[in-house]
Amino acid sequence: MKLAVAGAGAFGTGLAISLAANGPVTLWARDADAAAEISKARENVQRLPGHPLPENINVTSNLAALIDADTILLAIPAQKLGEWLKVNADHFADKRLVACCKGIDQSTLRGPVAQIEAHVPSAICAMLTGPSFAADIANHLPTALTLACNDVDEGAYLQACLSTPTLRLYLSQDVIGAELGGALKNVIAIACGVCMGAGFGESARAAVITRGFAEMRRIGTALGADPETLTGLSGFGDLALTCTSDGSRNYRFGLSIGSAQDFDTATTVEGAATAVSVSNLAQKHDLDLPICRVVADLASGKIDPETALATLLARPLRKE
Numbered sequence: 001m002k003l004a005v006a007g008a009g010a011f012g013t014g015l016a017i018s019l020a021a022n023g024p025v026t027l028w029a030r031d032a033d034a035a036a037e038i039s040k041a042r043e044n045v046q047r048l049p050g051h052p053l054p055e056n057i058n059v060t061s062n063l064a065a066l067i068d069a070d071t072i073l074l075a076i077p078a079q080k081l082g083e084w085l086k087v088n089a090d091h092f093a094d095k096r097l098v099a100c101c102k103g104i105d106q107s108t109l110r111g112p113v114a115q116i117e118a119h120v121p122s123a124i125c126a127m128l129t130g131p132s133f134a135a136d137i138a139n140h141l142p143t144a145l146t147l148a149c150n151d152v153d154e155g156a157y158l159q160a161c162l163s164t165p166t167l168r169l170y171l172s173q174d175v176i177g178a179e180l181g182g183a184l185k186n187v188i189a190i191a192c193g194v195c196m197g198a199g200f201g202e203s204a205r206a207a208v209i210t211r212g213f214a215e216m217r218r219i220g221t222a223l224g225a226d227p228e229t230l231t232g233l234s235g236f237g238d239l240a241l242t243c244t245s246d247g248s249r250n251y252r253f254g255l256s257i258g259s260a261q262d263f264d265t266a267t268t269v270e271g272a273a274t275a276v277s278v279s280n281l282a283q284k285h286d287l288d289l290p291i292c293r294v295v296a297d298l299a300s301g302k303i304d305p306e307t308a309l310a311t312l313l314a315r316p317l318r319k320e
């Protein structure tokens with residue numbers, strides 16, 4: 001396998017460091033200055049400080065080096081992926097393209113693999129997702145992820161090539177379920193952050209996680225996901241991590257809303273845009289997703305945490 005990672009953010013850099021244990025990796029950054037800086041320092045000081053790059057990582061902004069690979073991990077934020085693929089589609093025909101971002105595109109309501117399929121129909125598509133912080137992966141801490149691919153043989157090949165002694169990939173054919181789990185857990189993590197930031201308490205957070213998971217299953221079923229997938233690493237696993245750790249940017253964004261603190265708007269917070277996408281999908285499919293709805297309104301500043309809480313508590317009592 002000739003491996004490259006597109007997107008030299010925290011996750012792309014973490015994946016490149018981890019996978020360099022298996023062989024050479026090209027790490028592509030869109031910005032020439034950023035690529036030169038990372039290459040010179042042998043560290044991504046801006047996005048993943050404190051994690052030296054092994055010698056066999058070639059950091060570049062040269063698109064030709066990226067195109068030279070046969071397998072490319074796409075670690076570009078979900079809201080930017082479609083446009084990036086649209087511009088570069090011609091270069092990626094027939095390649096293995098593995099989406100590593102978590103979100104649902106606001107303008108098309110597509111997940112990352114659906115974006116690849118739309119822009120590069122000849123590509124072999126897969127989704128790599130699950131509970132993982134970039135720093136943990138870069139530190140070679142034990143991590144388990146889902147590799148979802150419709151094609152059984154290609155999925156098995158990717159699973160074998162992208163696993164390391166500490167990065168353990170579990171194989172799935174349920175691409176839609178894997179896409180949805182990763183995207184939706186970020187929305188629920190924001191809700192949990194708001195809950196804790198506003199001082200609503202840990203019991204309330206447990207309720208948000210559980211009822212949020214019910215919303216994940218509801219929309220998953222409506223969109224054709226296997227409910228089993230949502231109980232796995234890409235769904236419940238990632239929900240557990242992201243809703244309980246302030247290592248998560250989505251959770252921290254929620255904390256900042258709950259406690260009325262400022263938040264750096266340059267931070268990648270996938271759940272904010274995805275909450276809007278999910279609310280639009282809910283409307284389209286006539287689904288009741290109240291937590292996702294209030295997160296969309298909280299993230300855009302339309303309501304405050306007390307209003308969100310009152311909205312959720314005022315709902316009619318019902319069967320679990």
Ligand SMILES: NC(=O)c1ccc[n+]([C@@H]2O[C@H](COP(=O)([O-])OP(=O)(O)OC[C@H]3O[C@@H](n4cnc5c(N)ncnc54)[C@H](O)[C@@H]3O)[C@@H](O)[C@H]2O)c1
Nearest residue numbers: 008009010011012030047077078080101102132133134268
């Ligand atoms: N950081 C993590 O721990 C982690 C773990 C698992 C999954 N992810 C997912 O990985 C994705 C990327 O997150 P990240 O943590 O690397 O974010 P980041 O903010 O650290 O980096 C984002 C990178 O994307 C690049 N980028 C932004 N817009 C672009 C565009 N239009 N074209 C090309 N490149 C562009 C930026 O230059 C930057 O290098 C997200 O979907 C996130 O959910 C992150």
Ligand SMILES: O=P(O)(O)OC[C@H](O)CO
Nearest residue numbers: 130131132248249250251
């Ligand atoms: O920092 P977050 O909230 O984007 O979460 C990172 C990963 O998705 C956790 O699995």
